[in-house]
Amino acid sequence: MVKLNITLLIQLLNFIIALFLLNFLLIRPVRGILRKRREFCDGLAKEAEKFNNEASMRLKKYALEMDTVRAKAEEQREAIRTQAAEVEESILENAQNDALSLLQRSGRETEQEMDAARRVLRDQVKDMAERVFARLMG
16 A cells, blocks of 8 residues: 655655756757747748749749730731732732733734734735636636
8 A cells, every 4th residue: 555655745746846847948948949840841831832822823924925925926827817818819910900901912913913914815815816817817
């Protein structure tokens, strides 16, 4: 059986003093170091989250700018295509007009040459007819 005497009180007092000393010398500094370490890690985590959020915002901004640039480039391409189609149509129209006028001019020249050839042949027909008549008669 346990005897209750003064040694129990001394050991209890010794335990309480050791508890206060250990708390003051060991537990509080370790808790302080752990708290500082936790605060440091929390600060790093917040900073990392801040950087991630900033990077995410920059990526979204970059994607938005790229979409805007692509849309502008597509508009410019479409404008250039439209302009090229207009130039092509103008060139083709000019070429068709030139070909038509050349065809008409060559047709007129051919008509004139045919008329000249007919006149020459008519003159020659009279002359040949007179020669053939003269040979037949003579």
